[in-house]
Amino acid sequence: MVRRFALMVAATALSAGSVAPAQVRPGTATEQAVAAVAANEAAEPLVTAPIAADPLAPATVAGTEEAAPAQTPVDSEAEEVAIRGASLSDSVAKLRRTDAGSRELECLAAGVYFESKSEPLAGQLAVGQVIANRANSKGRFPSTYCGVLTQRGQFSFVRGGRWPAVNKGGVQWKNAVAIARIVDGALHASNIGKAMFFHARRVSPGWRLTRVASVGNHVFYR
Template sequence: MVRRFVLMLAVAAMGAASVAPAQVLPGGATDQVVAAVAKTLNEPIVTTPLSNDPLAPAQVAGSEEPALPAPVEEDKPVAVTRGASLSETVAKLRRSDAGSRELECLAAGVYFESKSEPLAGQLAVGQVIANRSESRGRFPSSYCGVLTQRGQFSFVRGGKWPAVNKNSLQWKNAVAVARIVDADLHDSSVGKAMFFHARRVSPGWRLTRVAAVGNHVFYR
């Protein structure tokens, strides 16, 4: 019954005045009938894939998916000009990996003290940590030493700080700011400031006020 239906379909197609749309034939049709119908409908049978891979599925020309952009190579060196804007430099230096334990400590200070502030405020916080490390005996001589010094940063407990999502944009910005401070790629308005506190408090310090940037007030 199925074979008879297919033969009738082939005869009808041969006599048609116009080209019929693509048809799905019953599974019992012979190869000769399938070829005859396909030839009549002017629709060649695709028996080989379009790619050179013999295991690749057949594709329709022009239907390939667009190529995805190559992943960013985080360790690839980038050219940074000191005169560039802070936002441009941060965009170039964003990384999830700080590259060293010292830079990670500096980035942690920037992140936990100012991650929600403008970049200028983050730069100022990072600059204070760097200034302390260069104080020649007044504070520890390393970023990690400054950060973990007892009683100096409230987010540090027992020399450690909370876990960080290193894939977040805020962490990557903090890493970029740390790299900028460490390489002295951008001036900060706080100069040689050694201390800062949030605007919401007034500790009554007898220090010289240097600037107010973002959510903090800075002193030396």
């Protein structure tokens, strides 16, 4: 029995050695068999976990700590065409994110959020468009969304160039991010045209400006 067992071990080792790589270190038949198994296991490809469905949400691959790459505001021409052909509410639903994707878009989203987060989407779009109009005014206002937002005396929620903390997991912030991306990409037109000023309906500042439209809770002027 002992001799038969030894022959079986030797046969198994020789069989494993026939498929092991050429770099197997020399040794006993048993050691060669163990090395062959280890080599075959090392050659198998690494299986990773799928990336999270939300491209901007933190995601990890099995065995690593690397986060999934952030998505750009509009990923392809096909997506842009699809969004342009959709209603404003459908576009917002497609573009909701916790992360705006850039500092500039975060500033634009903050303006939309703090000035109009409780308004209908059309009202939020109009507020975002005013910020964009100012940034594109060629000298009348700062040329960036962040510059427009932090300009002294323009937005009451900004103090010392900063604004209050935001719950970025909330639906209102995600909507504001979507509106910011829509405004930045000119994916939906707003009916306020080139308006650069607005005030809440509840006040009457007596501005000597041309009234353009009333949307949501705000009145818009140019």
